[in-house]
Amino acid sequence: LGESERKAAIVFGGSRGIGAAIVKRLAQDGFQVALTYLSSPDRAQQLVEEIGALGGKSIAIRADSADAKEVDAAVTRTVETFGRLDVAVVNAGVLRIGPVDAVSIEDLDLSLSINVRGVFLAVQAAARQMADGGRIITIGSNTAIRTGSPGSSVYAMTKAAVAAMAKGVALDLAPRRITVNNIQPGPTETDMTSSMIDRLKDIVPLRRVGRPDEIAGLASYLAGPQSGYMTGSSLTIDGGYVL
Ligand code: NDP
Numbered sequence: 102l103g104e105s106e107r108k109a110a111i112v113f114g115g116s117r118g119i120g121a122a123i124v125k126r127l128a129q130d131g132f133q134v135a136l137t138y139l140s141s142p143d144r145a146q147q148l149v150e151e152i153g154a155l156g157g158k159s160i161a162i163r164a165d166s167a168d169a170k171e172v173d174a175a176v177t178r179t180v181e182t183f184g185r186l187d188v189a190v191v192n193a194g195v196l197r198i199g200p201v202d203a204v205s206i207e208d209l210d211l212s213l214s215i216n217v218r219g220v221f222l223a224v225q226a227a228a229r230q231m232a233d234g235g236r237i238i239t240i241g242s243n244t245a246i247r248t249g250s251p252g253s254s255v256y257a258m259t260k261a262a263v264a265a266m267a268k269g270v271a272l273d274l275a276p277r278r279i280t281v282n283n284i285q286p287g288p289t290e291t292d293m294t295s296s297m298i299d300r301l302k303d304i305v306p307l308r309r310v311g312r313p314d315e316i317a318g319l320a321s322y323l324a325g326p327q328s329g330y331m332t333g334s335s336l337t338i339d340g341g342y343v344l
Pocket of ligand 1: 113114115117118119120121137138139140141142164165166167193194195196215240241242243285286287289290291292293294
């Protein structure tokens with residue numbers, strides 16, 4: 102395909118972990134990919150180089166998901182660079198754990214700001230500039246269904262909000278044939294979970310944690326043509342954890 106015919110995607114929070122795996126997978130699927138990052142410029146740049154070495158095209162954009170202007174500018178730059186926007190994956194998220202009587206106002210505000218407000222801002226900015234027939238994918242969490250362990254109230258609350266948001270946005274964008282779906286991973290091996298992996302392995306029925314590329318496989322399906330009749334859905338991919 103010529104460059105202008107290759108579809109374009111943006112992954113918010115694409116420098117590490119699940120987001121980075123999704124960036125790689127979409128590039129393998131033939132997308133031109135923009136990824137946003139905040140604290141990991143080196144990891145973001147390394148990913149762009151890896152994709153370039155494989156013949157793909159990608160750009161890294163510094164954009165704090167808490168900042169509406171930066172989020173909007175990232176979408177604009179994606180469209181200016183690639184000439185179009187077909188897929189948006191909203192992955193950026195933070196995990197702050199603590200029992201209800203110990204949660205700080207800073208952790209509460211950061212969690213809401215990135216995991217809820219930031220997701221909405223990214224979805225909104227992408228929807229405004231996306232082609233009809235496009236795809237929006239959010240990354241929630243299976244904690245929206247089964248919170249499972251003490252200290253997760255704030256995180257679970259934010260991820261339940263994402264699942265509800267996906268349903269509402271799906272209805273708004275249905276007339277434009279833009280689908281909106283929410284992936285709810287279970288325990289997956291990334292920086293976010295590195296300190297908990299051993300404990301998590303024991304509570305997952307499949308007796309292991311997930312790999313970022315397995316979550317990326319589901320994102321690939323949702324970004325592709327075969328998922329066109331699915332919208333407003335939240336899909337768990339969690340080794341059976343919520344069962
Ligand atoms: P990581 O902590 O490994 O990576 C988080 C990513 O989000 C990084 O690329 C980071 O970029 C980006 N990010 C964080 N804050 C911001 C911000 N303010 N602006 C822009 N980017 C930001 O997390 P995971 O890969 O594990 O998680 C990815 C998503 O999946 C999250 O939404 C998480 O809640 C969800 N999830 C993860 C599970 C797991 O077991 N790992 C289970 C269920 C859900 P940078 O480093 O550049 O700041």
